[in-house]
Amino acid sequence: MSLTLEEVRHVAGLARLSLSSEEEALMRTQLSAILDAVAELSAVDTSAVEPTSHAAGEVAPWRADEVRPSFPPEKALGNAPATVGTSFAVPRIIE
Amino acid sequence: MEPTELSMLELGKKLGSGELSSVEAVRACLSRVDRFDGQVKAFLMVDREGALAQAEAADRRRKDGRRAGPLDGVPVGLKDLFLTEGLPTTAGSAILEGFVAPYDGTVVKLLRAAGTPIVGKLNMDEFAMGSSTENSAFFPTRNPWNLETSPGGSSGGSAAAVAARMVFGALGTDTGGSIRQPAALSGIVGLKPTYGRVSRFGVVAFASSLDQVGPMTRDVPDCAALLQTIAVHDPCDSTSAPMKAPDYLAELEGGVRGMKLGLPREYFELPGMDPEVRASVEAATRALEKLGAELVPVSLPHTKYALATYYLVAPAEASSNLARYDGVRYGLRAEGAGNLLAMYGRTRDQGFGLEVKRRVMLGTYALSAGYYDAYYLKAQKVRTLIKQDFTDAFRTVDAVLAPTSPTPAFRIGEKVSDPLAMYLNDVFTLPCNLAGLPGLSVPCGFTKASLPIGLQVLGRPWDEARVLRIGRTFEREHDFHRRTPPLRAA
Numbered sequence: 029m030s031l032t033l034e035e036v037r038h039v040a041g042l043a044r045l046s047l048s049s050e051e052e053a054l055m056r057t058q059l060s061a062i063l064d065a066v067a068e069l070s071a072v073d074t075s076a077v078e079p080t081s082h083a084a085g086e087v088a089p090w091r092a093d094e095v096r097p098s099f100p101p102e103k104a105l106g107n108a109p110a111t112v113g114t115s116f117a118v119p120r121i122i123e
Numbered sequence: 124m125e126p127t128e129l130s131m132l133e134l135g136k137k138l139g140s141g142e143l144s145s146v147e148a149v150r151a152c153l154s155r156v157d158r159f160d161g162q163v164k165a166f167l168m169v170d171r172e173g174a175l176a177q178a179e180a181a182d183r184r185r186k187d188g189r190r191a192g193p194l195d196g197v198p199v200g201l202k203d204l205f206l207t208e209g210l211p212t213t214a215g216s217a218i219l220e221g222f223v224a225p226y227d228g229t230v231v232k233l234l235r236a237a238g239t240p241i242v243g244k245l246n247m248d249e250f251a252m253g254s255s256t257e258n259s260a261f262f263p264t265r266n267p268w269n270l271e272t273s274p275g276g277s278s279g280g281s282a283a284a285v286a287a288r289m290v291f292g293a294l295g296t297d298t299g300g301s302i303r304q305p306a307a308l309s310g311i312v313g314l315k316p317t318y319g320r321v322s323r324f325g326v327v328a329f330a331s332s333l334d335q336v337g338p339m340t341r342d343v344p345d346c347a348a349l350l351q352t353i354a355v356h357d358p359c360d361s362t363s364a365p366m367k368a369p370d371y372l373a374e375l376e377g378g379v380r381g382m383k384l385g386l387p388r389e390y391f392e393l394p395g396m397d398p399e400v401r402a403s404v405e406a407a408t409r410a411l412e413k414l415g416a417e418l419v420p421v422s423l424p425h426t427k428y429a430l431a432t433y434y435l436v437a438p439a440e441a442s443s444n445l446a447r448y449d450g451v452r453y454g455l456r457a458e459g460a461g462n463l464l465a466m467y468g469r470t471r472d473q474g475f476g477l478e479v480k481r482r483v484m485l486g487t488y489a490l491s492a493g494y495y496d497a498y499y500l501k502a503q504k505v506r507t508l509i510k511q512d513f514t515d516a517f518r519t520v521d522a523v524l525a526p527t528s529p530t531p532a533f534r535i536g537e538k539v540s541d542p543l544a545m546y547l548n549d550v551f552t553l554p555c556n557l558a559g560l561p562g563l564s565v566p567c568g569f570t571k572a573s574l575p576i577g578l579q580v581l582g583r584p585w586d587e588a589r590v591l592r593i594g595r596t597f598e599r600e601h602d603f604h605r606r607t608p609p610l611r612a613a
Contacts, residue, residue, distance in 0.1 A: 035488075036484075039484055039487050039488045039491065040484065042487050042491060043442060043471075043483050043484055043487040044446075044449070044464070044467040044468050044471055045468060045471050045472055045475070045480060045483065045484070046465070046468030046469050046471070046472045047472060047480070048472070051472075051477075051480065054477075055480070055481065055484055058481060058542060059481070059484060059485055059488065061542075061543060062434065062481075062485060062542065062543065063485075063488075065430075065431060065434075065543055066431040066434055066435055066498070066502075067431075068427075068428065068431055069428060069431050069432065069435075069501050069502060069505050070497075070501070072428060072501075072504075072505050072508065074501065074504035074505060074507075074508070077504040077505075077507050077508060078504070078507055079500055079503030079504050079506070079507060080503055080504075080506040080507040080510055081332060081503055082318075082332045082362070083318040083319075083332060083333070083510070083556075083557070083558060083559020084318050084319045084362060084364070084559055088361055089361055089365065091358055099225060099226075103225045104225070106223070106225055107222055107223065107225070107452070107453035107454070108451075108452055108453065109450060109451075109453075109454075109455075109456035110456070116451050116452055118451055118463055118466070119460060119461065119462050119463050119465075119466050120462075121462065121463050
């Protein structure tokens with residue numbers, strides 16, 4: 029199957045990737061080839077098969093809801109590109 | 124003899140008796156790093172001071188009669204996706220350049236408790252996506268057996284550092300073969316434990332239903348000892364199994380007499396398998412037969428669909444896991460973006476390499492509205508069939524033998540521009556991840572061009588002890604794991 033450039037741009041938008049036009053063209057060719065290769069799965073009859081989402085197949089374990097120490101703000105913010113007080117700073121989203 | 128020729132357990136004994144000190148062992152590693160890593164390029168970061176300080180502490184513990192265990196003082200390396208407090212962790216990505224973890228991941232804590240000095244952080248394909256270490260944002264690692272070739276990947280830096288005797292052992296991670304394939308291509312031992320055996324808390328995530336941490340060592344007893352150190356239940360990882368690991372060294376030398384070992388037709392009939400790899404692996408299976416095992420032909424009929432299944436499941440999970448790299452809390456932030464959406468998009472475009480973008484795009488597509496059922500859900504159903512194949516086979520056999528990789532080490536640059544050719548490297552390793560099984564690679568021969576070949580042993584869930592015992596039985600009768608790569612100081 030062949031992806032259109034519009035489909036590539038739509039998926040890049042969902043993935044929050046600002047691709048260059050060269051990258052868009054490359055992704056279109058390469059993703060189309062990969063999708064062709066994985067299309068062989070449609071030959072497998074899975075009408076009576078349950079999906080496996082996890083190899084272990086265990087149920088999520090429970091644990092007691094106990095208060096435990098967490099990072100102090102300065103440690104949690106230590107790798108942040110920008111901070112204001114005890115918060116992460118981002119470009120303005122409300123004018 | 125250089126101390127670095129010793130195995131981890133042999134060194135541990137000499138440290139215990141006082142014949143060698145941990146400081147001497149760390150210095151021997153650093154000396155080899157200085158002589159050879161300019162060519163091999165296994166390390167992203169060498170922590171000389173930290174490793175020497177940890178070695179001095181280990182030597183003090185011995186003098187005080189407080190040795191932490193058999194590996195106390197034995198220097199190791201870490202693939203650069205294990206969070207280490209105070210040291211950089213990049214996951215091989217420009218988006219994490221300069222990131223310094225605020226805490227140690229669980230396996231790092233366990234290593235520190237066991238007393239193993241950490242020599243440094245080892246190169247890898249970006250976010251563990253790749254089979255050659257060429258997708259590292261920093262530089263490719265070279266195979267110590269032939270510097271023109273790749274050590275495999277994604278744990279290629281770990282494999283090369285162990286093979287080149289720059290560390291005594293290392294930890295890697297394996298999502299589709301990233302421990303076993305580089306172990307095979309670099310002539311060392313590598314184990315992917317059962318899904319759930321080792322905690323992933325504090326390990327940079329790639330595909331969470333497949334990722335598993337494991338040891339990379341020079342021989343099987345070291346592999347068992349390092350697994351013992353890290354196979355501990357961790358409440359911080361909800362997939363960590365709440366069970367106590369058995370003693371992996373206890374029955375290691377017990378042999379294979381009476382064991383039934385399956386030879387899956389689909390693995391040995393793959394077109395495109397290198398004839399020297401096939402011959403070497405077939406010879407290894409006959410050697411195990413002579414040592415008392417019964418070889419049984421088995422069929423894993425859905426093997427041919429594993430590659431397609433994996434390349435939908437893993438990218439889908441990766442696209443979700445990698446959403447966290449958005450320039451807000453840590454890592455790179457693109458400058459000059461006027462609004463938040465532009466900042467996300469540019470940060471991720473600048474920070475991610477091409478293979479990571481390809482997989483994020485593929486995974487996002489496979490999860491997107493209108494395609495989820497046809498791709499992601501379909502792949503999860505085929506995954507059930509692949510898992511069922513193994514369940515059926517393990518009704519008649521105790522373990523399965525196969526090649527680890529269809530080819531020996533390939534030249535750097537040979538496959539990197541063709542994603543589908545690169546993905547074929549993993550054809551023998553990724554069914555094990557999809558099924559959640561333990562899988563071991565042990566050296567089983569060399570090509571005429573002196574490149575290593577690996578034998579793969581796949582076992583039932585939680586049956587690492589048997590998998591290791593089979594690998595050890597072969598290893599004990601051969602000397603492939605004792606050969607040293609022909610490195611010369613530049």
